[in-house]
Every structure is written in C-alpha cells, then in structure tokens.
Amino acid sequence: MDAATQATAVPFKLNLKHYAMVPQKFSFKKDELGHKRATVELQLPKPTYDGLLNALENEKYAQYVIDCVFSETIAQAKEQVGSEAKPVNTQEELDISKLTIDAIADLPPSERRGAGISKETWKQFAEDYVTLMPALQGKNIENVTNAAKIFVARMQPVKTNKPVLARLKDYLNLYFTKTPLQEEMQEVYSFLNEKIDTFLKLDDATLLQNL
Numbered sequence: 001m002d003a004a005t006q007a008t009a010v011p012f013k014l015n016l017k018h019y020a021m022v023p024q025k026f027s028f029k030k031d032e033l034g035h036k037r038a039t040v041e042l043q044l045p046k047p048t049y050d051g052l053l054n055a056l057e058n059e060k061y062a063q064y065v066i067d068c069v070f071s072e073t074i075a076q077a078k079e080q081v082g083s084e085a086k087p088v089n090t091q092e093e094l095d096i097s098k099l100t101i102d103a104i105a106d107l108p109p110s111e112r113r114g115a116g117i118s119k120e121t122w123k124q125f126a127e128d129y130v131t132l133m134p135a136l137q138g139k140n141i142e143n144v145t146n147a148a149k150i151f152v153a154r155m156q157p158v159k160t161n162k163p164v165l166a167r168l169k170d171y172l173n174l175y176f177t178k179t180p181l182q183e184e185m186q187e188v189y190s191f192l193n194e195k196i197d198t199f200l201k202l203d204d205a206t207l208l209q210n211l
Helices: 003-008 049-056 059-081 101-105 109-114 119-137 141-152 162-178 182-201 204-210
Strands: 019-026 040-047
Touching: 040 049, 049 059, 059 101, 059 109, 109 182, 119 141, 119 162, 119 182, 141 162, 162 182
Parallel strands: none
Antiparallel strands: 019 040
C-alpha cells in the first residue's frame, strides 16, 4: 500500500459487541550475543460470548473454532503422553474423561497454559533453578536438583504430601523473587504455584478418589 492509499484508507473498526480488547505481553529470550529485545505489550481482540455465537453461525468460522478447541485437546493429551509419573503409551491408558470440552474448561487457566509450556522452557527453568538455589538455600546441588525434578514433573510425585508441597511452594517463591529470568519464567511460575495450591486444597477424601 503506497502513502497516498494509506492516507485515504478507512480505519478498521472492531465490533466491540463481539470483541473485547485485552492486554497481552510478549517477552523474548536473549540471543547468542546476550542481547534481549524489550518486552512488547499490545491490546488484542478477544471474542466475547456474543462474538463467539455470531461466529458459530458461519460454517467456516465454526470449523475454525472447533479446530482451536481440538488443539487444546491435543495439548492436554500430550500432557498425559509425556507424564513423568504415568506416561500414556496405548489408547487404553488414555484418560478420555480429561479431554472433553467441559473437563478442559474446568481446569484452572494456568494449568491449561501449562500444557503449552515447551520442553525448552522447562529445561531453562530447571537449569536456572539449579544454578541459583544452592547459594540461596545453603543446600547442595543434589537436593536442589531433586526439587527441580519435582517441579518439572508438575508436582505429580508429591501431590499427596502436603508438608513437601508447602516447602516447595516456599522454594518456588524464593526462586522467582531472585531469578533474572522473571519474564521468561512467569508462565512456569504461575503454573507451578497454582498447581501446588490446588493440591494443598484437596481434602483426604478427594486425594483417595484421585489415587
């Protein structure tokens, strides 16, 4: 588009009944030279309930929404397949009850986001944690590494051990206040913090049902 056309172009008007503008931050990792692009914050259009209903009236748009929902299903299934505690290898081992729309929608937002955290990010978190925590805690590498492994396993190895969960929550908060990678680790921190809180709130009867 040339300058003249740009000057006379009609600005795009968003239907504010169908969309709400929501702030979203985009952070970046350091490059090979140690340079890091500044965080970018933008306002993005998020569909409202009316907007979603309007889109579903169009077959093509409805199929797009279905595909988006299914991508969340794939992400949650990937969590089961890649589980450290109980990896899924066959169709029979897959817990389909956790893959329905209502089951995924009922998950805490941070847990849904957790399914999208890459292996590279988890690896970066573990390496940063093991680097920082020995000096902060006065503990040896082996102890700190053991804690990092539990975090990377999404707290599953200790989900019924409330004293351990409470201790790990303290460690996690200490780590996050000291790491120079707060922006990069925000998603991991939020996911783990909420995961610990969820397990801490479970009563004994609920824990037994989940075993």
